[in-house]
Amino acid sequence: MTTAKSGYHHGDLRNALIAAAVELAAADGPDAITIRAAARATGVTPPAVYRHFADRDELVSAVREQVVQRLTNATRDARDLWVVAREYVRFAAAEPGLFRTIAEPVNVHDLDDVGAWSSVHGLAVLLAGPLRSWPQAMKDAAVERVLAALKRGLESTVDSTSRRAA
Template structure:
């Protein structure tokens, strides 16, 4: 076996290649992810890498899944900061907003990895084509909580993920690759909070939601 640039246990070459691919994506985006490049980073031959991944798309999909895990972890960190005691409506709205903050922060801090998260389709191929990616599932849980506390009307719940995700993802793209990429930290924070304000107000269709706006 070729001496590795990265340490990995025997039999764990696949995971080492995925981690290397994710790091390539972090610096160069999804186009930088190649089997040859990942093999070079790990310190093995491309032939060895091809035993684990059929092609570049296969490796990129594995890197995408790892990147998605990182995004969910960032969202969970912000979610953990929300108090557990207080007004149920206020807490439910703040949980929704916290996931949006984590999403945008991840995009700003890890733009290459963020781009890699969305190189494939919405559905997660690791779940037989029936599942949704974890950020989508987490957002759905936040929306379900808004319905439970009366903030979001039940009839408006089906498919409600699209609006909040579009708003937050659009802002993330503007801040990383678009005309808002030159904003300073304070201006970014203002843009984020205003976007979250609009999302929150747009979801306030239930009796408790209308009462707060």
């Protein structure tokens, strides 16, 4: 955890608070992010936090943005949807606290995107939670099966749409 002495540097309190809140979320999930805990971790008083964040929700949003950016950076060069999906599932299993912090509903309107997201997200939740004790080989096999089923489903949707258009 960031210490009060090393975490806060004058002029960089906002980033120090976000870093502390990320560590809190990594350890114990989104409920661990509080104004008081972030202040304590950075060696400031709670009122100092409010100079940078209007409320807890704004601090949690900043944490989400940073964690999503990390995940995005990890998959930036991936040319294959399946690589991205595997990384998402791997992240959920490796960082359950951070995963729970970002696992809020997203604003998705395309039904194919909703289906793909819900399949991958659902598997990630299972592997980060009730199935976390499974051997890695079983987890990998589950990922491959879900992705294969998702691919078949998306391909059949494209095929049926093409036939209707013809």
